[in-house]
Amino acid sequence: MAVTVSVSAPILPLCFHQSGEQSSRLAYIQQKRLICGRNSRSSIGFGAEKVRKSRNTLLLRAIPGLNEFGKALLGSATEQIMLLENIGTSVLVSKNQLSDLHGLLVEAAEILNIEAPDLYVRQSPVPNAYTLAISGKKPFIVVHTSLIELLTRQELQAVLAHELGHLKCDHGVWLTFANILTLGAYTVPAFGQMIARTLEEQMLRWLRSAELTCDRAALLVAQDPKIVVSVLMKLAGGCPSIADQLNVDAFLEQARSYDKASSSPLGWYIRNAQTSQLSHPLPVLRAREVDEWSRSLEYRSLLKRANRISTLENV
Secondary structure, X not given: OOOOOOOOOOEOOOOOOOOHHHHHHHHHHHHHHHHHOOOOOOOOOOOHHHOEOOOHHHHHHOXXXXXXXXXXXXXXXXHHHHHHHHHHHOEEOEOOEOHHHHHHHHHHHHHHOOOOOEEEEEOOOOOOEEXXXXXXXXXXXXXXXXXXHHOOHHHHHHHHXXXXXXXXXXXXXXXXXXXXXXXXXXXOOOOHHHHHHHHHHHHHHHHHHHHHHHHHHHHHHHOOHHHHHHHHHXXXXXXXXXXXXXXXXXXXXXXXXXXXXXXXXXXXXXXXXXXXXXOOOOHHHHHHHHHHHHOOHHHHHHHHHHHHHHHHHHO
């Protein structure tokens, strides 16, 4: 679930804004799941502020005109380049092309109450997925073939939900904007490099927070922490030939042992040095965060409220 063009702060809250149209769609989703024989998972329409782990994106968004300025500055060139590249080198998923994968995306988008973006599958030996949305046009997600080979259907849907989380939280514009600010700082004489280094550190911290936020979005769709943790475990050290031998509980125990090993002053310093230049938190730390949030009152209350809405729709 490495995301190459997305940022922001993680997810803490999730709110439910149900209009009449959304309520009708909930009933449709419930009926479709019964017809298809899928396990029923309640639709969770939430505001991005409900799942953020920090408030960096909200602070940026509060600056008048900054969002519009960033989009105007970036223009549509980047999106156009990526769009043509995707169309020319990847397979566009639809009802008539890789329909199972399309169904996973649509269901995840319905649960998170977001419009499903375009989805492309690209040939690559590097397990990865990423998303892009800058100038307000239809965003898209790209998934590499090696990631599809590595994961189960449920795990793959968790990856798609993670990417949808980036779109839900508007991470793409702010990440690109932060990159431009950092590059600009390097051109400033004297203190430019010091400013740029500070911006880079803040940007990387922001990136790591964004990944934790979107791991929560993945959990809200999977509604089973072991599915999301299994994805992280496979990305850390999995391959198709040994995937069925991997143990999620053992990986979570490994995460707890990492916390213990880094609890001393020296361990804290080494851990900080190890992670400060990373765009993604370490897989074991992400797994621990998912496990902890899955047992939180906040997460349980979100699912409970969604289940109440689904029950009312079925009455």
